[in-house]
Amino acid sequence: MYHKFVHGLNRYSQYIAMLLLVIMVFLVFLQIVMREVLNYSFSWTEEAARYMLVWVSFISSGFAYQYGAHISIEVFVNKLKPTLNRAIKIIGTVIAIIFAIILITTGGELVLENLMNKSPALHLPMGLVYLAIPIGALLQILNIIDLLVYKNIVGSNEVSK
Amino acid sequence: MSILLFILLLVLFIINVPIAVALGLSTVIIVFLTGSIELSTLPHRMFTTLDSFPLLAAPFFILAGKIMEHGGISDKIVEFASSLVGHFRGGLAHVSIVACMFFAALSGSAVATTAAVGALMIPSMVKVGYSREFSASVQAAGGTTGVIIPPSVPMVMFAVSAGVSVSDLFIAGIIPGIFVGVSLMVWVYIYSLKNNIKSDEKFEFKRTVRSGLSSFLAILMPLIILGGIYSGIFTPTEASVIAVVYGFVIGKFVYKKITSAIMKKILLDTVVVVSTLSIIIASASFFGFYITIERLPHEIASIISEFNLHPFVVMLVVIIFLLIVGMFIDEISAIIILTPILLPIVTAVGIDPVHFGVLMIINLAIGLLTPPVGLSLFVASKVGNVLPEKMIRPVLPFILIMVLDVVLLYLLPQLSVGVMKFFS
Amino acid sequence: GNKEGNENASGDEIVYRLGHAAPETDPAGLLSNKMADDIKAFTSEQITLEVFPGAQLGGEVEMVEQVRSGTIDMAIVTSGALSNFVQEVAFLDMPFLFEDFEHAREILQGEVGDKLKAKAEEKGIKLLTFFDYGIANISNNKRDIYTLNDVKGLKLRTLENEIFMDTFRALGADPVPIPYPELYTSIQQGVVDGTDPLNVTMTGGKIYEVNKHLSKVGISYRAGVIVMNLDKYNALSDDLKSKFDSMIIDGRDYYHDTIYPEYEASAEKLMKENGVNIIEAEDIDLGSFKEAVQPVYDKHEAKFSEFISIIKESR
Ligand code: NA
Numbered sequence: 001m002y003h004k005f006v007h008g009l010n011r012y013s014q015y016i017a018m019l020l021l022v023i024m025v026f027l028v029f030l031q032i033v034m035r036e037v038l039n040y041s042f043s044w045t046e047e048a049a050r051y052m053l054v055w056v057s058f059i060s061s062g063f064a065y066q067y068g069a070h071i072s073i074e075v076f077v078n079k080l081k082p083t084l085n086r087a088i089k090i091i092g093t094v095i096a097i098i099f100a101i102i103l104i105t106t107g108g109e110l111v112l113e114n115l116m117n118k119s120p121a122l123h124l125p126m127g128l129v130y131l132a133i134p135i136g137a138l139l140q141i142l143n144i145i146d147l148l149v150y151k152n153i154v155g156s157n158e159v160s161k
Numbered sequence: 162m163s164i165l166l167f168i169l170l171l172v173l174f175i176i177n178v179p180i181a182v183a184l185g186l187s188t189v190i191i192v193f194l195t196g197s198i199e200l201s202t203l204p205h206r207m208f209t210t211l212d213s214f215p216l217l218a219a220p221f222f223i224l225a226g227k228i229m230e231h232g233g234i235s236d237k238i239v240e241f242a243s244s245l246v247g248h249f250r251g252g253l254a255h256v257s258i259v260a261c262m263f264f265a266a267l268s269g270s271a272v273a274t275t276a277a278v279g280a281l282m283i284p285s286m287v288k289v290g291y292s293r294e295f296s297a298s299v300q301a302a303g304g305t306t307g308v309i310i311p312p313s314v315p316m317v318m319f320a321v322s323a324g325v326s327v328s329d330l331f332i333a334g335i336i337p338g339i340f341v342g343v344s345l346m347v348w349v350y351i352y353s354l355k356n357n358i359k360s361d362e363k364f365e366f367k368r369t370v371r372s373g374l375s376s377f378l379a380i381l382m383p384l385i386i387l388g389g390i391y392s393g394i395f396t397p398t399e400a401s402v403i404a405v406v407y408g409f410v411i412g413k414f415v416y417k418k419i420t421s422a423i424m425k426k427i428l429l430d431t432v433v434v435v436s437t438l439s440i441i442i443a444s445a446s447f448f449g450f451y452i453t454i455e456r457l458p459h460e461i462a463s464i465i466s467e468f469n470l471h472p473f474v475v476m477l478v479v480i481i482f483l484l485i486v487g488m489f490i491d492e493i494s495a496i497i498i499l500t501p502i503l504l505p506i507v508t509a510v511g512i513d514p515v516h517f518g519v520l521m522i523i524n525l526a527i528g529l530l531t532p533p534v535g536l537s538l539f540v541a542s543k544v545g546n547v548l549p550e551k552m553i554r555p556v557l558p559f560i561l562i563m564v565l566d567v568v569l570l571y572l573l574p575q576l577s578v579g580v581m582k583f584f585s
Numbered sequence: 586g587n588k589e590g591n592e593n594a595s596g597d598e599i600v601y602r603l604g605h606a607a608p609e610t611d612p613a614g615l616l617s618n619k620m621a622d623d624i625k626a627f628t629s630e631q632i633t634l635e636v637f638p639g640a641q642l643g644g645e646v647e648m649v650e651q652v653r654s655g656t657i658d659m660a661i662v663t664s665g666a667l668s669n670f671v672q673e674v675a676f677l678d679m680p681f682l683f684e685d686f687e688h689a690r691e692i693l694q695g696e697v698g699d700k701l702k703a704k705a706e707e708k709g710i711k712l713l714t715f716f717d718y719g720i721a722n723i724s725n726n727k728r729d730i731y732t733l734n735d736v737k738g739l740k741l742r743t744l745e746n747e748i749f750m751d752t753f754r755a756l757g758a759d760p761v762p763i764p765y766p767e768l769y770t771s772i773q774q775g776v777v778d779g780t781d782p783l784n785v786t787m788t789g790g791k792i793y794e795v796n797k798h799l800s801k802v803g804i805s806y807r808a809g810v811i812v813m814n815l816d817k818y819n820a821l822s823d824d825l826k827s828k829f830d831s832m833i834i835d836g837r838d839y840y841h842d843t844i845y846p847e848y849e850a851s852a853e854k855l856m857k858e859n860g861v862n863i864i865e866a867e868d869i870d871l872g873s874f875k876e877a878v879q880p881v882y883d884k885h886e887a888k889f890s891e892f893i894s895i896i897k898e899s900r
């Protein structure tokens with residue numbers, strides 16, 4: 001049930017991230033074409049592309065765990081006996097969850113404090129832009145727990161597609 | 162407290178905690194213990210680090226690399242390159258580095274250079290018998306020329322911080338940049354001799370012409386990027402998007418290799434890689450922020466200047482210091498923090514500021530190859546699909562060569578400031 | 586640690602962190618260093634300033650956020666960095682708003698300045714004072730600019746800021762937003778022809794190397810601000826507060842009377858030595874420039890009418 005829920009969520013976040021990446025390419029390309037062909041530049045494409053990079057980075061950080069993509073140093077733990085190795089990996093998992101919780105609380109505060117502050121070009125509430133951080137951290141936690149329960153390979157570099 | 166920070170970081174690394182988490186959490190713990198800064202700085206710092214337009218070039222070039230790989234463009238370029246120099250010993254590895262150097266003359270970023278050329282070259286190097294680890298290491302090392310050969314974003318930052326001329330620094334950086342690239346090829350040659358990697362093919366003029374014609378559109382791609390930047394149609398960051406669009410059009414409509422399923426895989430692979438790198442960069446920047454605000458680099462630099470050392474010794478100490486800094490802090494932050502601190506120390510012993518700029522750029526570029534925060538190493542490991550720790554041994558000779566390069570270029574100022582004075 | 590140093594009730598020494606984005610030799614850098622020197626004398630060594638120059642702690646907007654959150658205590662930034670937090674400050678970006686520096690000072694040290702300070706306090710930011718950061722002109726590598734016609738068709742880099750971009754459009758140029766780190770190479774390689782530099786951009790950003798035509802059009806005034814964390818400021822004793830305030834005022838006046846004029850003279854000398862042709866304001870057809878920007882006022886004035894009406898009356 002939980003496994004299904006997380007994977008469903010991951011499918012949506014993958015589509016959002018991929019879509020944002022395509023839009024980023026499109027916006028920067030549009031800016032070049034507009035400037036060179038029509039001598040007109042928009043005042044917001046750069047800001048939009050930058051904010052989208054932030055969103056892509058955080059929203060993908062959850063399902064990236066499913067691909068074993070987060071870089072860690074395995075060389076030491078792999079020399080340990082399987083039981084000790086397993087124990088240490090569980091500790092590592094808990095540590096990653098703690099850090100994500102800190103990101104949710106501090107990031108959440110940042111969101112709330114900046115709901116009224118507007119971005120310079122798009123006039124977006126900065127709180128919405130910062131929201132990428134707690135959401136990304138929440139997705140991280142969901143995926144870490146999923147891996148801990150179903151595969152126990154958090155922090156692994158092995159591609160587990 | 163700073164020592165405790167480094168111990169914590171080390172412990173977290175050893176127990177296999179993801180690098181981004183280790184960097185962020187160790188700093189959070191120290192901040193919590195000392196109350197030195199507000200914890201809200203963590204998410205804000207992570208955000209502002211990623212909120213950067215020049216940084217966008219890296220994801221776009223990673224995307225372009227994957228499109229070129231799956232769209233058949235890489236195959237064509239590599240086929241053409243190996244028809245040209247594949248018959249030399251270590252030919253394909255030389256091609257990799259030369260390709261990096263050409264790309265470096267377009268791009269101001271090392272990570273983008275490694276990503277763009279690596280996706281192309283690593284699979285082909287593996288095909289002719291190089292180990293995956295060595296091939297990725299060649300790309301990581303070759304990619305550092307992205308910041309060493311002008312144009313270079315770190316050079317602009319140094320010039321601004323040091324109050325020297327950007328164009329002087331660019332001119333002074335040309336020969337040292339080529340020098341570093343060629344010195345990397347020396348190791349490639351030795352490695353190929355030792356491991357007896359040679360090509361099975363002979364040079365055939367006909368084959369080169371045939372391959373040149375059939376890969377015409379692919380070869381045009383670097384020319385479009387290069388021409389576009391130098392004729393001022395777009396900025397180096399924008400060039401990364403042109404690479405994506407051109408690669409897509411050729412791969413989809415000319416070579417007809419990019420189906421929508423493949424495009425989906427390309428996009429998914431890209432966002433995963435981009436995310437992992439971004440999160441490390443963002444966490445590392447919070448770590449660096451704490452170090453800066455506690456004035457750790459200032460304190461170390463003031464210790465260096467207190468002893469009355471011989472110029473050569475001062476330079477050696479500075480080189481070692483920058484190597485250590487480069488392990489943990491990204492190049493641009495290190496330049497912003499350290500240039501005002503180190504410049505008075507080295508100019509006091511008679512080193513020209515522009516000369517020092519060139520040395521500092523190369524010195525800190527080595528940090529792109531050194532763990533725990535070695536972005537070029539990570540990008541090459543992602544693009545080449547190897548574990549980063551497996552690259553530490555094969556990349557070490559390149560690191561040693563680059564350290565030697567810094568020392569040699571210090572002893573031969575004619576190659577940097579000499580050239581600059583000749584032109585001005 | 587910073588926090589333990591901030592408890593002034595105990596009579597301990599207070600250590601404030603101050604960040605700014607300028608090189609130490611720029612006017613803002615000199616002002617910070619002067620304040621760091623002065624503060625001990627003014628406060629009988631009760632307060633020390635630790636200065637972090639050159640954007641070591643991040644960009645200007647980031648530093649304002651750090652001031653707001655209390656990670657650092659003070660920052661010296663341009664007013665634009667404040668407009669994320671205090672939107673009304675953006676009226677300062679309007680073209681040809683002030684007659685000259687004196688006019689700007691009179692307004693910003695008067696009723697308008699007080700209103701903005703009150704708005705900043707609502708956001709937890711103590712706005713200690715405004716000062717003259719500089720005047721934006723037009724530089725390019727194509728031609729000397731005397732008339733509106735000379736601006737026509739130039740590709741000029743500016744910030745991603747609607748007022749700046751609309752101003753360039755009204756003048757007949759093509760505004761191109763490019764981030765600062767790519768400005769130098771963009772001009773060098775021809776992505777843009779020029780920009781709207783302050784003198785500190787020309788010298789600190791080395792733009793004089795790639796733009797040899799500078800016309801002192803004076804498109805817009807750029808204010809600098811010294812900001813401080815509101816709680817930290819309020820925690821000062823009344824006695825210390827007044828000493829601190831007079832240190833700020835003294836620093837600002839010294840900046841206006843000595844630091845900035847000296848810098849400006851040396852900047853012009855540097856630019857001329859490097860072959861920059863500087864066109865003085867009196868040789869430029871400024872009347873037609875000021876008329877041409879009327880559409881910018883038509884579009885944006887309503888948002889700031891509360892301030893702009895005061896300024897118009899004072900002209
Ligand atoms: Na380069």
Ligand code: NA
Pocket residue numbers: 487488489490527528529530531532533534535536
């Ligand atoms: Na490193």
